[in-house]
Amino acid sequence: MKRFFNIHILLTVFLLIFCGAAFGLSEAYKGNIYNPGILKPMDSILKVKVGDPAPDFILPSISGEKISLGQFAGEKNVVISFVPAAWTPVCSDQWPGYNIAKGFFDKYDAVLLGITVDNIPTLHAWTQQMGKLWFSVLSDFWPHGDVAARYGVLRSDGVSERALFVIDKAGIIQFIHVEDINVRPKLEELVMELEKVHKK
Amino acid sequence: MNKITRRLLVLFFLVMFTCTAASATKPPSEGDLLPEIVLTVPPILDQQKYLGLSSETTFTIPQIKARVVIVEIFSMYCPYCQAEAPALNKLYDKIQNNSKLKDRFKLIGIGAGNTTFEVEHFRNTYKIPFPLFPDDDFSIHKKIGEVRTPYFFAVGINKDGTHRILYSHPGRLENHDQFINMLLQRAGLK
Numbered sequence: 001m002k003r004f005f006n007i008h009i010l011l012t013v014f015l016l017i018f019c020g021a022a023f024g025l026s027e028a029y030k031g032n033i034y035n036p037g038i039l040k041p042m043d044s045i046l047k048v049k050v051g052d053p054a055p056d057f058i059l060p061s062i063s064g065e066k067i068s069l070g071q072f073a074g075e076k077n078v079v080i081s082f083v084p085a086a087w088t089p090v091c092s093d094q095w096p097g098y099n100i101a102k103g104f105f106d107k108y109d110a111v112l113l114g115i116t117v118d119n120i121p122t123l124h125a126w127t128q129q130m131g132k133l134w135f136s137v138l139s140d141f142w143p144h145g146d147v148a149a150r151y152g153v154l155r156s157d158g159v160s161e162r163a164l165f166v167i168d169k170a171g172i173i174q175f176i177h178v179e180d181i182n183v184r185p186k187l188e189e190l191v192m193e194l195e196k197v198h199k200k
Numbered sequence: 201m202n203k204i205t206r207r208l209l210v211l212f213f214l215v216m217f218t219c220t221a222a223s224a225t226k227p228p229s230e231g232d233l234l235p236e237i238v239l240t241v242p243p244i245l246d247q248q249k250y251l252g253l254s255s256e257t258t259f260t261i262p263q264i265k266a267r268v269v270i271v272e273i274f275s276m277y278c279p280y281c282q283a284e285a286p287a288l289n290k291l292y293d294k295i296q297n298n299s300k301l302k303d304r305f306k307l308i309g310i311g312a313g314n315t316t317f318e319v320e321h322f323r324n325t326y327k328i329p330f331p332l333f334p335d336d337d338f339s340i341h342k343k344i345g346e347v348r349t350p351y352f353f354a355v356g357i358n359k360d361g362t363h364r365i366l367y368s369h370p371g372r373l374e375n376h377d378q379f380i381n382m383l384l385q386r387a388g389l390k
Contacts, residue, residue, distance in 0.1 A: 026278035026349050097277035097318070100325050131279045184277065188317035 026093065032129070034087050041180035044161055047152030050176055054078075054167040057147045059115065059138035062123050067113065067136050069167070077110035077197050078167040079190065082148055084159040086118045086126035090184050094162070095137075096130045097187060104191045105135075108198035110166075113138055117145045117160055153178060166193050168200065227345040228353045228368045235343045237261055239310075239333045247331045251306060261355055262363040266306040268383050273344065273351040274332075275312050276322040281350045284372045285326035291376045292330050301380065304389065308333065312341040312349055356387040 048055065058068040072078050083094055095114055105112055112135035116123065119141040127137055140147045140160070148160035155161060164185060166175035175193040179185040228234060238258050241248060248254075252265020261269055272288060274281035288307070295301045309332040311319040319334045335341055344353075347370060354367040366386040373379055384390040 026275065026280050093275065093277040093313075096279045096282070097275075099279075100276065100282055101321065103325075129279070131282070184313065186315050186318070187276070187321065188315060191317075 026096070032087060033089055033092055035089055039181050041182065042161060042178055043155040043157070043181075044153050044178075046176065046178065047150065048165075048173055048176070050173055052173050053171050054080075054165065054173050055147070055150045056171075057150070059140055059147060060120055061139070062120055062127060062137045067138055069113075070171070072111060072169075073171050074169055077108060077169055077194065078165075079105070079110055079112045079194070080151075080163075080165040080167070081112060081114045082151070082153050082160040082163040082165075083114065083116050084155070084162055084181055086116055086122050090162065090182065092126070092130075094184050095127070095133065095135075097184075098135065099130065099133050101187060101191075102134050104194060108194040109169075110194055110198075111135065115140050115147060115160070117141055117148060117154075117158060155181075164190055166190075166197055168197050174200075225342055225345050227347050227351070227370075228365045230365050230368050232365050234261060234353075234355055234363060234365055237310075237340050237343065239308075242331050242333075244331075251308075251331060261308075262357050262361065264306050264308075264357070265303075267304040267357055267389060268306070268366065268387050269355045269357065270305065270307045270383070271353050271355065272307070272309040273312055273341065273347055273349055273353075274309050274322070275349045276314050276318045278349040280372060281322075282326075284350050285322070285328060287373065287376075288330075289326065289328060291373065291379075294376055294380070305380070305383070306330075310335050310340055313338050354383050354386075356383075 054069060056068060056070045058066050061067050069078060081094070081098065098112060114135055114137045117140045118126070120139045123137055123139055127133055145154040145158060145160060148154040151163070151165065153161040153163045162179045162181050162185065164175070164177045165173055168174050174197045177185060177189065238260055240258055241253050241256055253259055253263070261271065292307050295305045295307065307330040309328070309330065311322065311332060311334050313336065314322070314334050315336045316334045319332045322328070323332050341347070350372060351370045352367065352373060353365055355363050356366040357363045366383055381390070
């Protein structure tokens with residue numbers, strides 16, 4: 001009983017201190033963002049590794065067309081940015097940053113595919129608040145999280161990890177980064193990896 | 201008092217203490233002093249000159265050679281900050297092109313949660329002429345109450361080096377002329 005209380009007290013204090021961790025949310029979203037608090041940093045096991053062929057997929061996008069990974073084979077390097085869910089704090093910050101980073105993707109002959117497990121209407125509304133995005137936003141809603149699951153980044157609560165995959169023109173995975181779900185990955189790490197893939 | 205009651209009381213006081221501590225950091229209030237924000241002196245000579253800084257490695261905002269320092273808390277990742285960037289460049293030009301304002305008003309930006317690379321990318325994208333500083337670990341952002349971005353505050357610096365916050369507000373700046381006039385009045389410069 002004593003141990004239970006000690007642990008309980010420690011956990012409560014820990015959550016109160018850290019549940020308000022900063023995420024620098026834009027005024028653009030005002031009160032529309034749901035803050036789930038601090039989550040378990042990672043909650044899945046990767047099913048692919050660097051050097052593997054990237055699992056192909058076809059997903060609907062918010063522009064209405066269906067996008068497959070295979071359509072870029074031989075043409076473009078591909079960055080897949082899985083983000084956990086629409087209308088959540090860190091995710092709402094990540095893609096607008098990529099929206100002003102198109103120059104890096106162009107320089108290294110790459111396209112960006114943003115994927116969440118949300119449905120198309122939700123993604124439409126959410127991305128409208130980010131402004132016009134230059135990259136494709138795909139819905140992995142049904143079968144729910146199927147693509148995320150095949151890459152091994154589907155969490156036990158049905159959302160995906162915050163993960164980046166860089167796939168070269170031959171369709172081979174060259175970089176995997178599964179970030180702590182509570183943290184936004186640094187832009188320079190992705191840019192550095194894109195440069196490496198482009199140089200190969 | 202039995203053991204369970206005592207432990208519940210301890211828990212209650214710990215929660216109250218933590219809540220008080222957590223709410224201690226709030227956005228800067230007009231009339232108040234600014235929490236201590238230590239920034240690294242920019243490596244670019246023109247920016248050192250603009251801020252009137254010597255060769256020290258770090259400085260605090262009241263050390264900037266100015267009567268009013270306008271601070272934007274921004275993020276490279278924030279759509280409103282991206283939209284605001286060209287307008288802020290115009291505000292900078294308006295100040296720099298006015299001989300009565302040029303030496304008295306300075307403008308800086310602090311990138312909440314942004315690395316040096318991200319801040320530089322933001323600067324290059326929007327050709328921002330005034331100094332921008334990274335706050336990659338959110339340590340400054342936490343000191344000023346984890347405000348949404350963009351957030352603006354202005355610091356009035358007296359001739360004796362004392363200072364106070366003249367303005368503190370979330371969201372974009374609407375009318376630059378009114379904004380400058382208001383700061384001139386609040387700083388006692390008009």
